[in-house]
Amino acid sequence: MRKARVATTWLDGCSGCHMSLLDIDEAIVAVAHQADVVYGPLVDAQEVPPDIDVAIVEGAVSSEDDLRKIRAIRRNARILVALGDCAVTGNVPMMRNPLPVKAILERLYVEGADVGKGVPNEVVPPLLKQVAPLHDVVKVDLHVPGCPPSARLILFVLKELLEGRVPDLKSSARFG
Ligand code: SF4
Numbered sequence: 001m002r003k004a005r006v007a008t009t010w011l012d013g014c015s016g017c018h019m020s021l022l023d024i025d026e027a028i029v030a031v032a033h034q035a036d037v038v039y040g041p042l043v044d045a046q047e048v049p050p051d052i053d054v055a056i057v058e059g060a061v062s063s064e065d066d067l068r069k070i071r072a073i074r075r076n077a078r079i080l081v082a083l084g085d086c087a088v089t090g091n092v093p094m095m096r097n098p099l100p101v102k103a104i105l106e107r108l109y110v111e112g113a114d115v116g117k118g119v120p121n122e123v124v125p126p127l128l129k130q131v132a133p134l135h136d137v138v139k140v141d142l143h144v145p146g147c148p149p150s151a152r153l154i155l156f157v158l159k160e161l162l163e164g165r166v167p168d169l170k171s172s173a174r175f176g
Pocket of ligand 1: 013059147
């Protein structure tokens with residue numbers, strides 16, 4: 001039987017959702033029998049590959065790099081899962097939205113710097129004017145709230161999707 005192709009990535013998030021994913025511990029062996037991870041922080045693929053069955057995305061869309069990545073993932077994935085409150089609602093990253101980007105960068109890189117004062121214009125991807133949850137930018141097939149969602153919930157979602165079912169999260173998922 002063909003193994004499912006799973007991708008994971010994080011945009012503007014703290015990586016806590018990925019830590020929770022790793023907390024499924026030995027259950028990852030059972031998942032590995034059904035799926036190959038073809039993209040994400042745990043594998044060495046540089047570009048989003050084609051033909052992804054399930055893409056799990058942590059974090060909000062904050063930068064031009066995030067935008068490019070989430071669009072590429074959407075183009076190549078049959079099912080896109082928004083994992084965690086940042087991906088679902090914007091959560092913490094979205095708290096910067098009332099402030100102009102220029103003011104934030106100057107506060108951090110000029111006023112807040114002791115040495116090397118200056119806003120970087122290389123390496124750091126340009127920020128978008130506003131942070132957005134995933135569904136504001138691309139179609140999302142499943143929202144999994146939580147900050148982070150528990151490992152148990154993530155495992156349930158993965159198993160259901162890999163079995164071809166839509167997980168019923170009504171009683172098991174919550175924000176925060
Ligand atoms: Fe971190 Fe919470 Fe955002 Fe996940 S939802 S990336 S744990 S702040």
